[in-house]
Every structure is written in structure tokens, then in C-alpha cells.
Amino acid sequence: MRRLALAAATVVLAGACAGEPSALDPAGGTAARLADLWWLMLVVGSVVWVVVIAVLLRAAVRGRDQDGEPGAWSGQPLVVAGGIVLPVVVLVPLLIVVFRVAEGLSHEPQQDDVRIQVVGEQFWWRVAYNDDAAAVSANEVHVPVGRPVTLELTSVDVIHSFWVPNVAGKTDLIPGETTYLRFEVDRPGVYRGFCAEFCGIQHAGMRLVLVAQPAEEFDDHVRRVAEDAGQPDSLLAAEGQRVFNRVGCADCHAVRGTEAAGVAGPDLTHLASRRTIGAGVVANTRGNLAGWVVNPQGIKPGNHMPPQPVDPEDLEALLAYLEGLE
């Protein structure tokens, strides 16, 4: 079944280049089981649909070529067969399969799981590893391949929903509660994720990146995330740090190891090593970064970061500083 399903998936998804999200291109066992369930239901559902349409066509054709009154056929047996027997015969086994899949994918976290905390905020994701207040990042979730992962999800404002289609189903992030999403990824790669619960004006711009990597690389990454920022490596960057603290960046953003300790926005300690800015909206390039700093409302209208009127020299220094935050 699985093999067949994957083959069919490949056909359907032909032309889907790497990095395009899809629930039918599973990156691990969790998503694969959901994809298998889909293919099973698609086959069963298509058969049922074809049966109904065949009867409908028969009725249409019969109506044309028969002239006289139809015989004494009551029609009731067809109603019982199609309306009661058919659904029961189809649904009972299907529901048993659904039961088993659900059981196998329970979201209850286990002791040995890798634990990652994700907090939804309008319109970005705060990420922390192993409950470590130091290992804080944003909008990019790294997970090890081959090990079960439990995301501990909550929100500080409205309801969001965490969804990386290639990896697992979605779970809502609810203020005042903690919910869990448990999954396993087998194939290393970079997968796109989305906020799936409407959360306000920039719901569409609340995206993320999930990076699945071998266990050692993952451990390295977590270690690096927990480290403080290094010293600026040039005069320009050092000037940039002063700009950062002067123009108000530090009111909202933290750069651990410096005096910048704002908590309203994403932690920027390792900004330069992240793949995107604006919660997955644009690639983390120098041009995008400059555009974002000066006018984030142009890139992601309605997000909570105000425009920063920085003059060109200061911007140059600021970019040098930010690009050094690896």
C-alpha cells in the first residue's frame, strides 16, 4: 500500500521541485502514515463515487430508451443496498483503520522525546529547545532525524496553528494552554511550515522553516543557539551595535550577551544563521534585511514592527552588525 501510494504520489507531484510543501511527500513516518490513509481513502472514496454515478447514468440512459411504464420493480432494495449496506461495508473497515492510525499517532509526549517549545505570537514563532531559556530562536525549528520530537505549543495572544505538511498534521497554539505535536522525521531537509489558524492581518505572512538534520548536527545547532552573541568583528559592526541600541531595536529584540534584552520581538542573537526574515516571508539576504529594517510594513504590512528611520551610514553599520550575528 505504502509503496503504491508513494509511487502514485510521485506521479501526482511530478514537477514539484524540492522545498515545495506537500502532505503527500512525507519526510518521515508520521506524515507517511497520514499520506497512506489519504491514498486509501481516495481509492475507497473514488470507488463509491463511481458506483453512485454509474447508477445515475443507468437511470439517465434507461429514461431515454424506454417508452412504456416501468415494471413493478419497487426500488426499495436498491435504497437499502446503496444507502445502508454500502456505507456500513465501506465505513466499518475504514473506521478501524482510522482508529489504528490515530492510536499510532497519539500526541502524548514520551520521556525520551526531543522537546521543543514553540510559542505563537502575532505573526511569528518563538522557539526554544529543551526548556532552556538560553536556547531561544525564532521562526526556524530544527529537529533531529530518526528521533521522536514533541513540540510543546502555546500562544501569548490569539490562536495559531503549527503546520509543516511534509512532517505532520497541525496542532493549534492556544493562549493559556499547552498543546502537543509529536512526530518523527526520517529524511533530512528543509521544510516549509505555515500558521494554519487565522490569526489576524498577517496570518498569510506567519510562516516558518523546519530543518531536519542528523542528530549530531542538531545537537550542535542547539548548543550554538544557546551561546551568547560573539563580539562585533569589525569597527563598522561595533558601530552597528551602538546604532542597534540607540535607535530602539533593543527595546524589542534581545541579543544575548549584550545589553539588548527586549522580549517583544524575535531573539536576534543568531539572526544571521537563520534562513528567512519576517517569519518565513523573505530570504535572509542583505537587501531584504535592509528593506525589513527600514520599512517592515512594506514587506509584511500589518506586522507589529514599526519602521526604523535610520540614515544610510547607520543602516550600513547596522547591517554589518546584524550580518555578524551568526
Add this chain to the structure above:
Amino acid sequence: MTVLETRGDELRETWASPPGLVGFVSAVNHKSIGLRFIVTAFAFLLIGGLEAMLIRTQLIRPENGFLDAEAYNQLFTMHGTTMMFLFAVPMIEGLAMYLVPLMIGTRDLPFPRLNAFGYWCFLLGGVLLNWSFLTGSVPDGGWFAYTPLTGPEYSPTAGIDYWLLGVTFVEIAGVVGALELAVLILRQRAPGMSLLRMPLFVWSILVSSGMMLVAFPAVITASILLELERKLGLPFYDPGAGGNPLLWQHLFWIFGHPEVYIMLLPATGIVSAVVAVHTRRPIVAYELVAAALVAIGIISFGLWVHHMFAVGIPVLAQTLFAVASATIAIPSGIQVFAWLATMLQGRPRWSTPMLYVVGFVVTFVAGGITGVMVAAAPFDWQVHDSFFVVAHFHYVLIGGVLFPIFAGLHHWFPKMVGRVPNEGAGRLSFLLVFVGFHIAFFPQHILGLRGMPRRVYTYGETVGWDGYNAVSTIGSYLLGLGVLVYAYNLWRAWRRGPVAPDDPWGGDGLEWSTASPPEVYNFRELPVVGGRAPRWEPAPVPDNRTASTIAALAAPDGGGRQQLRTTMVAAEPDDAFAVAGPTPWPLGTAVAIGITLVGVLIDHAFLAAVGAILVVAAALRWTSPPGGWRARPETWADLEPPRSRPGGWHGLLLGLVAVACIGGSFLYAYFYLFVTADGWPPSGVGSPGLLLASAAVAAAVAGSVAVGVAGRRTEARTPALLLAGVLGMAALAADALDVADLRFSPSDHAYGAAFVTLRGFAMVVTAVGVLVLGVALRACLRRPGDPWTSAVMQITRLFWLFVAATTVVVWSVLQVTPRVSGGDGGGRPATGSHHSLGIGGGTAGELPR
């Protein structure tokens, strides 16, 4: 001039609406009001469709700049809201109001003024919602309006207030229409039309009316709570103060899932009617289909959680809801195969209505199958809130509801308007609508599986969604064009279509035995029914009693708008009653409610208070005995006296079911928060005071007993009613003193908010009870011997039983729960809210609830 013609003139005079503007605003006839519902709902269909075109245009390519995020969010909110609340439900209610009296062989609805009131509420509510476009504060929280996004903190502008007040206004129309239709169907069927001889369309309306009475109160309550949070800071949904944002989702989907079937069941009723007439065969397995309708109505209330599979509910519970959801496939399958078997038996005529029915079967079955898929909880974790779900429910709602509505409008148009729409144009519209629909929505399944979430105003270029979206948008334009062709066809037929015969299709039901369009009184002589397809069977010979009743009703003889009331199951003649004629007071009452809501909307307490007073004044004016009203005319002297309760009693009973569901939803909210909050009541707040609260309940119960005495003993009626009034006011006074002296503020914690709201609900019920006493007293003093007064007394007793029950239940809940939870820090122990590291999430050893 023959006798029949004379009777026709007399009936016409009795039932006609006055001419001109006055006549327009005071019309109450079911056909006028039904047509207004239909035309207004169609206009909203075009508005909602235009919104859909704008949405699709924005999504035609990635990073499109056609709409900004704000406009897009407003448009998808208004699109869903308009299609659900302003098109589908009112359109179905309009069709039912127009057609059901004709189908069951009666002259008008049981409460025509209430019906007109419902229309004005719908119209004003719809205008209020769309007025927001002129002010710029357009609702933008989605048609589901999830908290806390729609709460005061994250949606500070008036958009959400427009939504809450407008939708609630429209829901009033839904509730009163449902009550009206249920009483109509249960008490006014033609003699001989027992329950199992009712047309299936009438069955579907009966079931869906019952569902509306139970479902709409949940969303009305949810909206009231949210509006209280927004305007007065009562924190029902605020997790920081004991509230819970998921409470909204439960209440909303307790309404929202049945809502789908409230629209779908009447649509299947239309399909049954069209299939029977256009294959010239009665529907196969009638009893099974009727049972399926009832089964769907009941099962649909057990499915709401399948909209919440992603909120972290335990997997076992999810699976149970998945099983319950799948079982609905059985009654749906019965209906589909009953239509197919009927088509196999007969010779389908491929008219426009039948084409739309075929399009319905093809599309709805596919939507049902994807429905089973999304009900499978694990799969739903993937596709929930993705475009897969958008595709699924448009298959169900366009394929399952819009196609049948288009079939039905074309089918009954000759009857309603007296003109025949063009078949060629009708078929062209079907082709465009059907093909356009599938081009628009089939690709959205794939988009959802490929990760496209719902409600996104834009998407990136590299994400692989552009092709499917472009195709989908082009399909939506075709669909829109098809709808315009359909609308133009009907418009043109209305203006200058060929004149329709009385029965253009060779129909089976009583509606086809009236003129096209029907006379204002529908039937000169009320029909008598001997089977399920009265027009295809020989007419039965009525017994003497029935015949004399019918003869008496055919001659109004100055006795006003008389109607025949029959028994609930067997439809035997029971009593005659007269309904009120044209009056502008329904409009007056609706306008007064509108003034109140606008006052709330613009934070103008004075305006709101004036509106509320006007509502009471208009309602009192409305409930005075209708002019020209006369109970059983002299010609009826030889008929037996009625065997059952007056229709108004049944109307009130159903109305109280709806009000009880509102109260029940308040209780649900109270208990939901009781279970989920940390501490109930919160620490520092003791148990509520016992003395004044108990005194208030005792007074209300004593008042109810006094009303009971007034009902049983005519000679003591006036003093007993006065005593009850005094007791009712004493109860209100004790309540007011008690609430004024609370030791907590309702805005500090959800406990106080829920406490005050429940008390407030009981007080409002009691206060209305006092007003009802006033109406009863007026009747007793002015018309002591009149049967109208005895009907009012029965109604008053029923209402006061409800007052007593409400106050006792509220008192018990509010007194007992704080004491069993141990006062301070009771309720659920704190879990899942450790924000140990300032970033949320639990500690390592903690397991989820």
C-alpha cells in the same frame, strides 16, 4: 356570478393587503413575505458572489497586489457570513414560507405578524452588516469569529461589533421563522394529510426548523458573551482572567455543524420534490427518506468537535466524534439512492431543475466522501484549515445547497410568478455553473494537500501553488457568469416570460392545484388529502364534519382571516382560528430592535435604552387583541369544540425551547469555565450570598403558583394575576439588591462574569414574565369571556412555569457549584500553564491532560 366566484371575491377582500406604501410595510401574507425573503436573499447571493470573485482575483497569482491583507480578510469574512446567514438560510426560509402553506393546503402561516417581523429583522440585520462597508470598520475575524482574535484586545475597532450584532439580528429572523414553520406544519395540514403523507420537502422543513430552534441559540449566546466582553470587559474568553478561548469554539460549532444540515436538509427536500415531479414517480422508500431526515437532524448535534480536531482534544474523544461523523453517511446514502431508484423507475425529463439535480448528485456525493475523509481525525490534522477543506465544504454547500436551490427556484418559479422561465437559458446557466464550479473547486483539494492554508491573502512564488490557483480563479469566473445567466433568465421571465399554466410540470403536490400565481387566499375550498401525491390520486370524499368545516371556512362571513387547525399526527379538523391582518407593528418592533443594537454599536447607552423601551412598547401594542378578530363564527356552532391547545401555546412552547437553549448555553459556558478555570470562584471571593437570592427565587415560584390559580379559577383571575405581578416585581427587586451588593466585579474574573450573566438571564426572563402578566390582565379586564383571553391565560401559565424553572435552576447552579468546589482555589488544579521559562511549555515530566 357563481357561488364559487362570490366566495373568491369575499376571500380576496378578506385576505388582501392594502395598496400602496402602507400596504407594503404592513403586509403579512406568507406569499408576500416569502417572496421578499427570496428576492432579498438572492440579492445577497450576488453580493456574496461578487466578494468571492474579488477573493479569487487576489489569489490568481502569487504576491498579487490587487487587494491588501486588510481588504482580503474583510472580504472572506463577509463572503462566508453573507452566504451562510444572509443567503442560504433566508432563501430556504423564504421558499418554505411561500411553499409550505400551499403544499399542506392552508391559507397562511399561524403567526403572520411574527413572520413579517422575521423578514424585517433579516433585512435590517443584513443592511447593518453591510453598512460596515460604508464606515470602513468591516468585520475581519472570519465567519467563525474565533476568540481571542475577535476580543476587545486584538480587534479594537467596531468591525466585530457589526458582525456580532448583525448576525444576532438575522438569527432572530431564523428562530422566529423556524418556530412559525414548525407550528404551521404540525397544526395546519389539510384534513387527511397525516404526518406520513406530508411531502418530503415539508418533512425537511419540519426537521430543519426544529434544528434551528436548538442550534441558533448557541451562537446567539456565544455572541452575547463576546459582546459583553467587548463592551463591558466581562472576560469569558480571556485566559488571563479565568476565561477560555475554546468556549467560543464549542458554542460556535454546536451551532455551526447543525447549521450545515439546516441548509442541506431543505435542499434535499427540494431535490425530492423535483425528482418526483420530473420523473413523474413518487419518491421510492418514502418512509426511509423521512426517517433519514430525522436521523440527520439528531446526529448532526453530536458532531461539532470534528471542527476542533486540531485543538489538542484527547485522541480517543476525537475518534468517537469521527465515528459519529461517519454515521451520517447512512441517512445521506439512503436519500441519494432513493432519488436514484426513483429515476430508475420513472423517465426523467431533462429540464433545467432536473439538470441541477443531477449536478447536485454528482457534486454532493463527492463532497460527502471528502466529508468522511475530513471526519477521519488523523487525516484532518493534515487538511484542517487548508484549501482541501475549502474545496470540501464548497462541494457540500454549492453542490449540496446552491444547486438544489437553483433547481427549486426554476421549478416553482411558474407557480410563484405566473411566468415560465426560458429552458435554453436555464440549461446554459447549468452548464456554466456546473463546469465553472468544478474547475474552480476541484484544484483546491490539491492545493490543500500541497500545504496551502485557508484565509491567506497571498502566497510566495516558489511554493508551487500558482497554477492551481490560476485555474481555480478562472473556474470561479465561469461559475459567476453562470449565476448571472441564471439570474437574468428569471428576471427576464418575470418581466415578459410566457404566462404559466397552473401546473406546468404535471406535479404531484397541492401547490400545483392553485392558480399561478396563487390567489392571496391560496385555496377557495381547503383541500382534503387521501395520499402522498394528492394530484396523482383520486380525491377522497371528506366526512360530514370535515365537509361542513371546509364549507364554513370558504365563506369568511366577516369573521376575519380564518384558518383551519388540524390535529398534530392524523391531521383531523380540530378548530378554526383567525389570524391577524396587515399591521406595521412587526416593522416597528424590528426598527426598535435595530435602534437598540445601533445604540450598543456606537456606545450610545441613551440610544440603546430608548430602543429597548421602544421594543417593549411595540411588543405591547402588537400583543393587543387583533382588530376584527372574532373567535369561532356563528356558522361553526354545530362543530365540536377544539380538542387541543391553541396554536399560540405551541408557538410559545417552541419559543421557550429556543430561550431555554439560550439559557442552557449560558449554563454550558458557566460549567465549561468552572471546569477549566484555576479556581472557581477565584481565591478571595467567597460563596455567593444566600438570603436575597433565595427570597427572589421564592417570590418567582410563588408568582408562578399564583398564575396557576388564575388559570384554573376564573373568578379569582384578576386578583391572582395582580398578586403574581407583585411577586414578580418583588423577585426582581430582591435580585437587583443582591446583584448590586456583590463582593466581586464581573470584569475581574470569568466567575463573576458568568455569575452575573446567569443572574441577568433569569432576571430578564422574570421581567418578561411581568410584562406577560400585564398583557393577560389587559385581556381579562377588556374581554373577560373571550376565547382569546383563555388562550392568553394558557400562554401566561406556560410562561410562568418557565420563569419558575429558570430561576430555580439558576439559583441551584450558582449556589451549589461554589460550595462543592470548596470556594477558594477549587475547580480544576492548575495544569498546562507552567510558563516556567518565560517561553511557555510544560516541564519535562508533565503529561498533557
